[in-house]
Amino acid sequence: MSTGTTITAGIDGSRASLDAADWAAREAERRLLPLRLVHAGTPRPVVARVPDVDVPAGCARSALDRAAIQLSYAHPALKIIARHTEAPAVPALLAAAAESEALVVGSRGHTGGPAPAGFLAGSVALAVAAAAERPVVLVRAGELPEDERAFTSGDALPGTVPYRPVVLGLDLRQPADQLIGHAFETAAVRSAPLVVVHSWTSPPDDDRTPAEPSATVTSIGDARDRETGRRHALSHALRPWRDKFPDTPVSEEVVHGRPEDHLLRASTGSGLLIIGRRAGERLGRAARTVIRRVTCPVVVVPHG
The missing domain is CATH 3.40.50.12370 (Rossmann fold)
Known part of the structure:
Protein backbone atom coordinates (compact mmCIF):
# COMPACT_ATOMS: atom_id res chain seq x y z
CA MET A 1 0.00 0.00 0.00
CA SER A 2 2.94 2.34 0.59
CA THR A 3 3.65 4.33 -2.58
CA GLY A 4 4.56 7.78 -1.28
CA THR A 5 8.00 8.92 -0.19
CA THR A 6 7.02 11.38 2.55
CA ILE A 7 4.42 12.19 5.14
CA THR A 8 3.18 15.69 4.29
CA ALA A 9 1.58 18.20 6.65
CA GLY A 10 -0.23 21.38 5.66
CA ILE A 11 0.91 24.43 7.63
CA ASP A 12 -0.96 27.73 8.00
CA GLY A 13 0.27 28.90 11.41
CA SER A 14 -2.90 27.90 13.27
CA ARG A 15 -2.78 25.78 16.40
CA ALA A 16 -4.64 23.02 14.60
CA SER A 17 -2.08 22.87 11.78
CA LEU A 18 0.84 22.82 14.23
CA ASP A 19 -0.72 19.98 16.23
CA ALA A 20 -1.41 18.16 12.95
CA ALA A 21 2.22 18.66 11.89
CA ASP A 22 3.44 17.20 15.18
CA TRP A 23 1.15 14.19 14.62
CA ALA A 24 2.58 13.91 11.09
CA ALA A 25 6.14 14.00 12.49
CA ARG A 26 5.38 11.07 14.78
CA GLU A 27 3.80 9.16 11.89
CA ALA A 28 6.84 9.85 9.70
CA GLU A 29 9.10 8.47 12.43
CA ARG A 30 6.94 5.37 12.76
CA ARG A 31 7.07 4.75 9.01
CA LEU A 32 10.75 5.72 8.62
CA LEU A 33 9.88 8.48 6.15
CA PRO A 34 10.86 12.16 5.96
CA LEU A 35 8.36 14.85 6.88
CA ARG A 36 7.42 17.50 4.35
CA LEU A 37 5.78 20.73 5.48
CA VAL A 38 3.74 22.66 2.90
CA HIS A 39 2.49 26.22 3.24
CA ALA A 40 0.22 27.61 0.51
CA GLY A 41 -0.66 31.21 -0.28
CA THR A 42 1.04 34.39 0.92
CA PRO A 43 3.44 33.72 3.82
CA ARG A 44 2.48 35.31 7.14
CA PRO A 45 5.25 36.49 9.44
CA VAL A 46 4.94 35.08 12.94
CA VAL A 47 6.10 37.34 15.76
CA ALA A 48 7.85 35.38 18.49
CA ARG A 49 7.25 36.00 22.18
CA VAL A 50 11.02 36.18 22.56
CA PRO A 51 13.39 37.45 19.85
CA ASP A 52 15.13 34.96 17.56
CA VAL A 53 18.84 35.45 18.06
CA ASP A 54 19.64 34.25 14.55
CA VAL A 55 17.07 36.44 12.76
CA PRO A 56 18.12 39.96 11.70
CA ALA A 57 16.43 42.88 13.45
CA GLY A 58 13.15 43.92 11.84
CA CYS A 59 12.51 40.44 10.41
CA ALA A 60 10.19 37.71 11.61
CA ARG A 61 10.01 34.06 10.79
CA SER A 62 7.19 32.75 8.63
CA ALA A 63 4.74 30.20 9.99
CA LEU A 64 6.47 27.57 7.87
CA ASP A 65 9.95 28.39 9.19
CA ARG A 66 8.79 28.44 12.79
CA ALA A 67 6.98 25.10 12.44
CA ALA A 68 10.06 23.51 10.88
CA ILE A 69 12.29 24.77 13.71
CA GLN A 70 9.91 23.67 16.45
CA LEU A 71 9.53 20.21 14.95
CA SER A 72 13.28 19.80 14.43
CA TYR A 73 13.80 20.40 18.17
CA ALA A 74 11.01 17.96 19.09
CA HIS A 75 12.11 15.31 16.56
CA PRO A 76 15.90 15.73 16.12
CA ALA A 77 16.37 12.50 14.12
CA LEU A 78 13.63 13.31 11.61
CA LYS A 79 14.42 14.71 8.17
CA ILE A 80 12.17 17.74 7.61
CA ILE A 81 11.59 19.43 4.26
CA ALA A 82 9.80 22.81 4.21
CA ARG A 83 8.14 24.00 1.01
CA HIS A 84 6.11 27.11 0.21
CA THR A 85 3.83 27.60 -2.76
CA GLU A 86 1.76 30.62 -3.74
CA ALA A 87 -1.01 28.38 -5.10
CA PRO A 88 -4.34 28.39 -3.22
CA ALA A 89 -4.53 25.99 -0.28
CA VAL A 90 -6.82 23.28 -1.66
CA PRO A 91 -5.10 22.68 -5.05
CA ALA A 92 -1.67 22.98 -3.40
CA LEU A 93 -2.50 20.37 -0.78
CA LEU A 94 -4.11 18.06 -3.34
CA ALA A 95 -0.93 18.22 -5.42
CA ALA A 96 1.18 17.49 -2.35
CA ALA A 97 -1.05 14.59 -1.34
CA ALA A 98 -0.66 12.93 -4.75
CA GLU A 99 3.04 12.32 -4.12
CA SER A 100 2.86 11.51 -0.39
CA GLU A 101 2.25 8.43 1.68
CA ALA A 102 -0.36 10.52 3.50
CA LEU A 103 -1.37 14.16 3.87
CA VAL A 104 -2.04 15.44 7.40
CA VAL A 105 -4.11 18.58 7.98
CA GLY A 106 -5.60 20.36 10.97
CA SER A 107 -9.30 20.49 11.68
CA ARG A 108 -9.58 24.23 11.15
CA GLY A 109 -7.33 27.20 10.42
CA HIS A 110 -7.51 30.95 10.92
CA THR A 111 -11.20 31.21 10.00
CA GLY A 112 -12.71 30.84 13.46
CA GLY A 113 -12.33 30.51 17.19
CA PRO A 114 -11.74 27.40 19.26
CA ALA A 115 -12.19 24.12 17.43
CA PRO A 116 -15.45 22.25 17.93
CA ALA A 117 -15.62 18.62 19.04
CA GLY A 118 -15.22 17.43 15.45
CA PHE A 119 -14.14 19.12 12.24
CA LEU A 120 -15.30 22.33 10.61
CA ALA A 121 -17.64 21.51 7.71
CA GLY A 122 -16.64 23.24 4.48
CA SER A 123 -13.08 23.78 5.67
CA VAL A 124 -9.94 23.25 3.62
CA ALA A 125 -9.43 20.01 5.53
CA LEU A 126 -12.81 18.62 4.49
CA ALA A 127 -12.40 19.75 0.88
CA VAL A 128 -9.01 18.05 0.61
CA ALA A 129 -10.24 14.85 2.26
CA ALA A 130 -13.09 14.71 -0.26
CA ALA A 131 -10.86 14.86 -3.34
CA ALA A 132 -7.30 13.70 -2.60
CA GLU A 133 -5.73 10.77 -4.44
CA ARG A 134 -3.96 9.54 -1.30
CA PRO A 135 -4.97 9.09 2.37
CA VAL A 136 -5.76 12.29 4.25
CA VAL A 137 -5.49 12.46 8.04
CA LEU A 138 -7.63 15.03 9.88
CA VAL A 139 -6.24 16.04 13.28
CA ARG A 140 -8.08 18.27 15.74
CA ALA A 141 -6.41 21.14 17.55
CA GLY A 142 -5.20 19.99 20.96
CA GLU A 143 -4.28 16.45 19.87
CA LEU A 144 -1.33 15.35 22.04
CA PRO A 145 1.18 12.48 21.74
CA GLU A 146 -0.25 10.81 24.84
CA ASP A 147 -3.70 10.73 23.22
CA GLU A 148 -2.39 7.92 20.99
CA ARG A 149 -1.42 5.78 23.96
CA ALA A 150 -3.45 3.65 26.37
Whole structure:
Protein backbone atom coordinates (compact mmCIF):
# COMPACT_ATOMS: atom_id res chain seq x y z
CA MET A 1 0.00 0.00 0.00
CA SER A 2 2.94 2.34 0.59
CA THR A 3 3.65 4.33 -2.58
CA GLY A 4 4.56 7.78 -1.28
CA THR A 5 8.00 8.92 -0.19
CA THR A 6 7.02 11.38 2.55
CA ILE A 7 4.42 12.19 5.14
CA THR A 8 3.18 15.69 4.29
CA ALA A 9 1.58 18.20 6.65
CA GLY A 10 -0.23 21.38 5.66
CA ILE A 11 0.91 24.43 7.63
CA ASP A 12 -0.96 27.73 8.00
CA GLY A 13 0.27 28.90 11.41
CA SER A 14 -2.90 27.90 13.27
CA ARG A 15 -2.78 25.78 16.40
CA ALA A 16 -4.64 23.02 14.60
CA SER A 17 -2.08 22.87 11.78
CA LEU A 18 0.84 22.82 14.23
CA ASP A 19 -0.72 19.98 16.23
CA ALA A 20 -1.41 18.16 12.95
CA ALA A 21 2.22 18.66 11.89
CA ASP A 22 3.44 17.20 15.18
CA TRP A 23 1.15 14.19 14.62
CA ALA A 24 2.58 13.91 11.09
CA ALA A 25 6.14 14.00 12.49
CA ARG A 26 5.38 11.07 14.78
CA GLU A 27 3.80 9.16 11.89
CA ALA A 28 6.84 9.85 9.70
CA GLU A 29 9.10 8.47 12.43
CA ARG A 30 6.94 5.37 12.76
CA ARG A 31 7.07 4.75 9.01
CA LEU A 32 10.75 5.72 8.62
CA LEU A 33 9.88 8.48 6.15
CA PRO A 34 10.86 12.16 5.96
CA LEU A 35 8.36 14.85 6.88
CA ARG A 36 7.42 17.50 4.35
CA LEU A 37 5.78 20.73 5.48
CA VAL A 38 3.74 22.66 2.90
CA HIS A 39 2.49 26.22 3.24
CA ALA A 40 0.22 27.61 0.51
CA GLY A 41 -0.66 31.21 -0.28
CA THR A 42 1.04 34.39 0.92
CA PRO A 43 3.44 33.72 3.82
CA ARG A 44 2.48 35.31 7.14
CA PRO A 45 5.25 36.49 9.44
CA VAL A 46 4.94 35.08 12.94
CA VAL A 47 6.10 37.34 15.76
CA ALA A 48 7.85 35.38 18.49
CA ARG A 49 7.25 36.00 22.18
CA VAL A 50 11.02 36.18 22.56
CA PRO A 51 13.39 37.45 19.85
CA ASP A 52 15.13 34.96 17.56
CA VAL A 53 18.84 35.45 18.06
CA ASP A 54 19.64 34.25 14.55
CA VAL A 55 17.07 36.44 12.76
CA PRO A 56 18.12 39.96 11.70
CA ALA A 57 16.43 42.88 13.45
CA GLY A 58 13.15 43.92 11.84
CA CYS A 59 12.51 40.44 10.41
CA ALA A 60 10.19 37.71 11.61
CA ARG A 61 10.01 34.06 10.79
CA SER A 62 7.19 32.75 8.63
CA ALA A 63 4.74 30.20 9.99
CA LEU A 64 6.47 27.57 7.87
CA ASP A 65 9.95 28.39 9.19
CA ARG A 66 8.79 28.44 12.79
CA ALA A 67 6.98 25.10 12.44
CA ALA A 68 10.06 23.51 10.88
CA ILE A 69 12.29 24.77 13.71
CA GLN A 70 9.91 23.67 16.45
CA LEU A 71 9.53 20.21 14.95
CA SER A 72 13.28 19.80 14.43
CA TYR A 73 13.80 20.40 18.17
CA ALA A 74 11.01 17.96 19.09
CA HIS A 75 12.11 15.31 16.56
CA PRO A 76 15.90 15.73 16.12
CA ALA A 77 16.37 12.50 14.12
CA LEU A 78 13.63 13.31 11.61
CA LYS A 79 14.42 14.71 8.17
CA ILE A 80 12.17 17.74 7.61
CA ILE A 81 11.59 19.43 4.26
CA ALA A 82 9.80 22.81 4.21
CA ARG A 83 8.14 24.00 1.01
CA HIS A 84 6.11 27.11 0.21
CA THR A 85 3.83 27.60 -2.76
CA GLU A 86 1.76 30.62 -3.74
CA ALA A 87 -1.01 28.38 -5.10
CA PRO A 88 -4.34 28.39 -3.22
CA ALA A 89 -4.53 25.99 -0.28
CA VAL A 90 -6.82 23.28 -1.66
CA PRO A 91 -5.10 22.68 -5.05
CA ALA A 92 -1.67 22.98 -3.40
CA LEU A 93 -2.50 20.37 -0.78
CA LEU A 94 -4.11 18.06 -3.34
CA ALA A 95 -0.93 18.22 -5.42
CA ALA A 96 1.18 17.49 -2.35
CA ALA A 97 -1.05 14.59 -1.34
CA ALA A 98 -0.66 12.93 -4.75
CA GLU A 99 3.04 12.32 -4.12
CA SER A 100 2.86 11.51 -0.39
CA GLU A 101 2.25 8.43 1.68
CA ALA A 102 -0.36 10.52 3.50
CA LEU A 103 -1.37 14.16 3.87
CA VAL A 104 -2.04 15.44 7.40
CA VAL A 105 -4.11 18.58 7.98
CA GLY A 106 -5.60 20.36 10.97
CA SER A 107 -9.30 20.49 11.68
CA ARG A 108 -9.58 24.23 11.15
CA GLY A 109 -7.33 27.20 10.42
CA HIS A 110 -7.51 30.95 10.92
CA THR A 111 -11.20 31.21 10.00
CA GLY A 112 -12.71 30.84 13.46
CA GLY A 113 -12.33 30.51 17.19
CA PRO A 114 -11.74 27.40 19.26
CA ALA A 115 -12.19 24.12 17.43
CA PRO A 116 -15.45 22.25 17.93
CA ALA A 117 -15.62 18.62 19.04
CA GLY A 118 -15.22 17.43 15.45
CA PHE A 119 -14.14 19.12 12.24
CA LEU A 120 -15.30 22.33 10.61
CA ALA A 121 -17.64 21.51 7.71
CA GLY A 122 -16.64 23.24 4.48
CA SER A 123 -13.08 23.78 5.67
CA VAL A 124 -9.94 23.25 3.62
CA ALA A 125 -9.43 20.01 5.53
CA LEU A 126 -12.81 18.62 4.49
CA ALA A 127 -12.40 19.75 0.88
CA VAL A 128 -9.01 18.05 0.61
CA ALA A 129 -10.24 14.85 2.26
CA ALA A 130 -13.09 14.71 -0.26
CA ALA A 131 -10.86 14.86 -3.34
CA ALA A 132 -7.30 13.70 -2.60
CA GLU A 133 -5.73 10.77 -4.44
CA ARG A 134 -3.96 9.54 -1.30
CA PRO A 135 -4.97 9.09 2.37
CA VAL A 136 -5.76 12.29 4.25
CA VAL A 137 -5.49 12.46 8.04
CA LEU A 138 -7.63 15.03 9.88
CA VAL A 139 -6.24 16.04 13.28
CA ARG A 140 -8.08 18.27 15.74
CA ALA A 141 -6.41 21.14 17.55
CA GLY A 142 -5.20 19.99 20.96
CA GLU A 143 -4.28 16.45 19.87
CA LEU A 144 -1.33 15.35 22.04
CA PRO A 145 1.18 12.48 21.74
CA GLU A 146 -0.25 10.81 24.84
CA ASP A 147 -3.70 10.73 23.22
CA GLU A 148 -2.39 7.92 20.99
CA ARG A 149 -1.42 5.78 23.96
CA ALA A 150 -3.45 3.65 26.37
CA PHE A 151 -2.05 5.08 29.59
CA THR A 152 -3.01 3.00 32.62
CA SER A 153 -0.30 3.95 35.11
CA GLY A 154 1.48 7.19 35.90
CA ASP A 155 4.73 5.23 36.39
CA ALA A 156 5.01 4.01 32.79
CA LEU A 157 7.43 5.71 30.41
CA PRO A 158 5.58 7.36 27.46
CA GLY A 159 7.43 5.36 24.81
CA THR A 160 6.63 2.02 26.47
CA VAL A 161 2.87 2.46 26.77
CA PRO A 162 0.90 0.51 24.12
CA TYR A 163 -0.94 2.37 21.39
CA ARG A 164 -4.70 2.61 21.49
CA PRO A 165 -6.58 0.47 18.94
CA VAL A 166 -6.92 1.46 15.29
CA VAL A 167 -10.53 1.25 14.06
CA LEU A 168 -11.43 0.53 10.42
CA GLY A 169 -14.90 1.10 9.00
CA LEU A 170 -15.42 -1.31 6.10
CA ASP A 171 -18.19 -1.46 3.48
CA LEU A 172 -18.16 -4.95 1.95
CA ARG A 173 -20.10 -3.81 -1.13
CA GLN A 174 -16.99 -2.12 -2.56
CA PRO A 175 -13.53 -3.49 -3.40
CA ALA A 176 -11.30 -2.15 -0.66
CA ASP A 177 -7.83 -3.69 -0.73
CA GLN A 178 -6.22 -0.23 -0.55
CA LEU A 179 -8.33 0.65 2.46
CA ILE A 180 -7.76 -2.65 4.26
CA GLY A 181 -4.06 -2.61 3.48
CA HIS A 182 -3.65 0.92 4.84
CA ALA A 183 -5.42 -0.07 8.06
CA PHE A 184 -3.26 -3.15 8.62
CA GLU A 185 -0.06 -1.20 7.89
CA THR A 186 -1.11 1.57 10.24
CA ALA A 187 -1.85 -0.86 13.06
CA ALA A 188 1.39 -2.78 12.39
CA VAL A 189 3.70 0.23 12.63
CA ARG A 190 2.13 0.99 16.01
CA SER A 191 1.99 -2.65 17.19
CA ALA A 192 -1.63 -1.77 17.92
CA PRO A 193 -4.74 -3.93 17.72
CA LEU A 194 -7.04 -3.42 14.74
CA VAL A 195 -10.82 -3.33 15.14
CA VAL A 196 -12.76 -3.81 11.88
CA VAL A 197 -16.38 -2.65 11.94
CA HIS A 198 -18.89 -3.53 9.23
CA SER A 199 -22.46 -2.30 9.65
CA TRP A 200 -25.49 -3.23 7.61
CA THR A 201 -29.16 -2.34 7.43
CA SER A 202 -32.24 -4.24 6.25
CA PRO A 203 -33.38 -3.68 2.66
CA PRO A 204 -35.70 -0.62 2.53
CA ASP A 205 -38.24 -2.45 0.37
CA ASP A 206 -38.92 -5.10 3.04
CA ASP A 207 -42.60 -4.29 3.75
CA ARG A 208 -43.30 -7.18 6.12
CA THR A 209 -44.54 -6.06 9.52
CA PRO A 210 -44.40 -7.57 13.03
CA ALA A 211 -48.20 -7.85 12.87
CA GLU A 212 -47.78 -10.82 10.55
CA PRO A 213 -46.37 -13.71 12.64
CA SER A 214 -45.10 -15.79 9.74
CA ALA A 215 -43.55 -12.74 8.15
CA THR A 216 -41.92 -11.85 11.46
CA VAL A 217 -40.35 -15.28 11.80
CA THR A 218 -39.17 -15.18 8.21
CA SER A 219 -37.82 -11.66 8.61
CA ILE A 220 -35.85 -12.62 11.72
CA GLY A 221 -34.51 -15.68 9.95
CA ASP A 222 -33.56 -13.63 6.90
CA ALA A 223 -31.79 -11.09 9.09
CA ARG A 224 -29.81 -13.82 10.81
CA ASP A 225 -28.90 -15.34 7.47
CA ARG A 226 -27.79 -11.95 6.13
CA GLU A 227 -25.69 -11.29 9.23
CA THR A 228 -24.09 -14.72 9.01
CA GLY A 229 -23.31 -14.15 5.36
CA ARG A 230 -21.74 -10.79 6.11
CA ARG A 231 -19.60 -12.28 8.87
CA HIS A 232 -18.30 -14.86 6.44
CA ALA A 233 -17.68 -12.19 3.79
CA LEU A 234 -15.79 -10.00 6.26
CA SER A 235 -13.60 -12.88 7.43
CA HIS A 236 -12.90 -13.79 3.80
CA ALA A 237 -11.93 -10.20 2.92
CA LEU A 238 -9.56 -9.94 5.89
CA ARG A 239 -7.95 -13.39 5.66
CA PRO A 240 -5.14 -12.45 3.22
CA TRP A 241 -4.25 -9.43 5.35
CA ARG A 242 -4.27 -11.44 8.56
CA ASP A 243 -1.79 -13.80 6.88
CA LYS A 244 0.38 -10.86 5.76
CA PHE A 245 0.34 -9.24 9.21
CA PRO A 246 0.25 -12.23 11.59
CA ASP A 247 1.43 -10.19 14.60
CA THR A 248 -1.44 -7.70 14.39
CA PRO A 249 -4.36 -8.60 16.68
CA VAL A 250 -7.62 -8.22 14.75
CA SER A 251 -11.20 -8.20 15.99
CA GLU A 252 -14.19 -8.23 13.65
CA GLU A 253 -17.54 -6.60 14.36
CA VAL A 254 -20.63 -7.08 12.17
CA VAL A 255 -23.40 -4.87 13.50
CA HIS A 256 -26.85 -3.82 12.37
CA GLY A 257 -27.58 -0.12 12.07
CA ARG A 258 -26.23 3.12 10.68
CA PRO A 259 -22.46 3.02 10.08
CA GLU A 260 -21.83 6.45 11.56
CA ASP A 261 -23.37 5.44 14.88
CA HIS A 262 -21.28 2.30 15.20
CA LEU A 263 -18.05 3.95 14.03
CA LEU A 264 -18.41 6.77 16.54
CA ARG A 265 -19.00 4.21 19.29
CA ALA A 266 -16.06 2.06 18.24
CA SER A 267 -13.71 5.03 17.93
CA THR A 268 -14.33 6.18 21.50
CA GLY A 269 -11.09 5.47 23.34
CA SER A 270 -9.29 4.57 20.10
CA GLY A 271 -6.17 6.19 18.76
CA LEU A 272 -7.24 6.46 15.12
CA LEU A 273 -10.28 5.89 12.91
CA ILE A 274 -9.88 4.88 9.26
CA ILE A 275 -12.73 5.21 6.77
CA GLY A 276 -12.93 4.83 3.00
CA ARG A 277 -14.00 7.01 0.11
CA ARG A 278 -14.59 5.48 -3.31
CA ALA A 279 -12.08 7.00 -5.74
CA GLY A 280 -13.63 9.67 -7.94
CA GLU A 281 -16.56 10.19 -5.58
CA ARG A 282 -17.21 12.72 -2.85
CA LEU A 283 -17.58 11.93 0.83
CA GLY A 284 -20.82 10.20 1.68
CA ARG A 285 -23.26 11.22 4.39
CA ALA A 286 -21.95 8.71 6.92
CA ALA A 287 -18.34 9.82 6.36
CA ARG A 288 -19.21 13.50 6.75
CA THR A 289 -21.10 12.80 9.97
CA VAL A 290 -18.22 10.79 11.41
CA ILE A 291 -15.67 13.46 10.48
CA ARG A 292 -17.69 16.18 12.18
CA ARG A 293 -18.25 14.24 15.40
CA VAL A 294 -15.28 11.93 15.95
CA THR A 295 -12.88 12.85 18.76
CA CYS A 296 -9.75 11.02 17.56
CA PRO A 297 -7.78 11.64 14.34
CA VAL A 298 -9.54 10.23 11.28
CA VAL A 299 -8.00 8.95 8.05
CA VAL A 300 -9.94 9.10 4.77
CA VAL A 301 -8.56 6.57 2.27
CA PRO A 302 -9.61 6.67 -1.39
CA HIS A 303 -9.97 3.21 -2.89
CA GLY A 304 -11.62 1.11 -5.59
